[in-house]
Amino acid sequence: MNHFTKQHTFWLVLIFTFMLTACQSAPIVKHVSGPIFDDEAFPSAKHISIESEKDIFRLDKEARTYVQQTVGHIQDPIERTETLARSIFKRLNFDLLYRGDANTTANETFHNRAANCLSLSIMTYALANEADLSVRFQDIQIPEYWTRREGVSLLNGHINLQIIPQARSTNSFYLYKRGYQIDFDPQTQKKHFPRKILSKNQVIAMFYNNKGADALINNERDLAYAYFSAALKVEPNFDSALVNLGFLYRVSKLFDLAERVYLIALASSPDNLTAWENLAYLYAYSNKPEQSAEILARVESKRLRNPYYHLDLGRRDYDSGDLQQALAHFNRALAIDKTRHEIFFALAKTYFALGEVAETERYLKKAKRTAKNMQEKELYQGKLDLLSRS
Known part of the structure; x- marks a missing residue:
């Protein structure tokens, strides 16, 4: 990899x-x-x-x-x-x-x-x-x-x-x-x-x-x-x-x-x-x-105590199709740092792939709240709008 x-x-x-x-x-x-x-x-x-x-x-x-x-x-x-x-x-x-x-x-x-x-x-x-x-x-x-x-x-x-x-x-x-x-x-x-x-x-x-x-x-x-x-x-x-x-x-x-x-x-x-x-x-x-x-x-x-390490491992599990293992890594990242929008979005993306719409929406909203600039907030809002129309 x-x-x-x-x-x-x-x-x-x-x-x-x-x-x-x-x-x-x-x-x-x-x-x-x-x-x-x-x-x-x-x-x-x-x-x-x-x-x-x-x-x-x-x-x-x-x-x-x-x-x-x-x-x-x-x-x-x-x-x-x-x-x-x-x-x-x-x-x-x-x-x-x-x-x-x-x-x-x-x-x-x-x-x-x-x-x-x-x-x-x-x-x-x-x-x-x-x-x-x-x-x-x-x-x-x-x-x-x-x-x-x-x-x-x-x-x-x-x-x-x-x-x-x-x-x-x-x-x-x-x-x-x-x-x-x-x-x-x-x-x-x-x-x-x-x-x-x-x-x-x-x-x-x-x-x-x-x-x-x-x-x-x-x-x-x-x-x-x-x-x-x-x-x-x-x-x-x-x-x-x-x-x-x-x-x-x-x-x-x-x-x-x-x-x-x-x-x-x-x-x-x-x-x-x-x-x-x-x-x-x-x-x-x-x-x-x-x-x-x-x-x-x-x-x-x-x-092991770096949230971004678990985030990266989870992303690679996601790419390979191992969604449950991806969730495990993303949740480990979240347990270490709850301030990064990238972690919440990774969870939302994985739950969407699993067909769990309510969890997708929940984590997209958290991603938007923790995003650091308007460009990212608008991106997450756009995904929320698409989700609500699906």
Whole structure:
């Protein structure tokens, strides 16, 4: 069963999941060295044009004019920051379709009606820079969280922005330490997850990683290799890109390279469960069942208190037609976290497949109540309307 990771907002890492319950001690990561790229295995990759840093953050005349008309007349840095933020959210609320696979540059996001959180953050970063505001990216340390796309599990990360107002004149001094958080997922604000500052290069690597993961989902292996390589040339220790590159090598039967990049990822991020899981799958595929089982048991034990883990297992049971087992996993997820609309919707969808209309309606209403934005609430209301007419 395919499991990808996508950086939030988004990065994708491909993983396979096994079910074991024994608890084992943490495996020791052995040190490895050597090249991690194999350009000869993906000969078309060298002809692929990859977006540059300038391409990713560029704004055209229309976008720059939008900034000037919105805040160009405002001198107070706090007011300028607040006005720009309000304007961006107002524009998005009226004209945005959220799409997880919409990995677009700042300028494309400004003009398109579809975006994901990473592309929105990149666009907002560029707009804030155009407004002479100090802005930086933050990595939000959320629990492992999966979504599904085209039968593939996507492991999501999340980033947001911090804008710190600063005076426009070099002769003035303005101090405002707190800054403003701009986050396109309000749930992360409520949970107060830990966060760390990201460099611009790290965000560029995330952008490349997302593009590579989308290519890999579409089985465009040379394109995926081009993007994963670009990500790792910008950020050599980016574990998500390393794991995705390892997956690409595994499906391309480059097993030694796959193991090397997994171990390199784990050397820098020893708690990366996705990397461990991919390594375990590789060992199972390479006829090393004992090593595989030891790793998988440890991964399983660490994930049992994560509601999204049970949600993902339930979704895969649903896809395979095992509706009762799907319900069991969804109810385990709900027992851990009763605030996520995705869990209620998963229960509603499963009960609908079982023909239980009353339970379907009950959980759809709960999904609507816990949804975090109007787009999702309207989606659930639409399903309720259809249900009432059936």
